[in-house]
Amino acid sequence: LVTVHPEHVATGALRKINSVLIVGREPLKLAGEFADAIQVARPEMPAGDLERGQAVLWQIDRNEVSVMNFAPPRSEHYRHRRKYAEGELEPERTFYFRGPEGKLALRAQNLNLFVQIAEGIDDETWLFHLERADYSNWICNALGDQHLADEIRAVEKDSALSARESKDRIKNAILQKYTAPA
Secondary structure, X not given: OOOOOHHHOOHHHHHOOOEEEEEOOOHHHHHHHHHHHHOOOOOOOOOOOOOOOEEEEEEHHHOEEEEEEOOOOOOOXXXXXXXXXXXXXXXXHOEEEOOOOOOOOEEEOOHHHHHHHHHHOOHHHHHXXXXXXXXXXXXXXXXXXXXXXXXXXXXXXXOOOOHHHHHHHHHHHHHHHHOOOO
């Protein structure tokens, strides 16, 4: 059973669980909610958020808690890659090429369209968004891809690059991550 809301799961089902694995934020709070749901004493648990690559294992029947370290995944799940490359992102996660005067409204609802539109827009529009770090901010905030955002941010900060060179570098970074075979 995987849930972040044990209070929404039938108590009978929860009572059959003998171990709980918690990752991320507020392990003490999450373990407490689970304990309350099955009406057992709250376990002694480390306070604060867990580090990336850590989990807390609570063995309920023995009331033992241990912190475990694991290797985080090295790559994003393939279906997310396809969704961002080919699917239609929600309107609030879509990139709009607007240009310096706001006269454009070219909608890139996925990465393939972003690359295609980038190839066709004028240098002034491209550089307007580049200099404002709009591309890296979009990748980071809308797609949650910090690694790619950092790679694009480095291109945005390199003022020695021409519009063509920056387009090519950003396009290649996107295509390598999101269209390469999984």
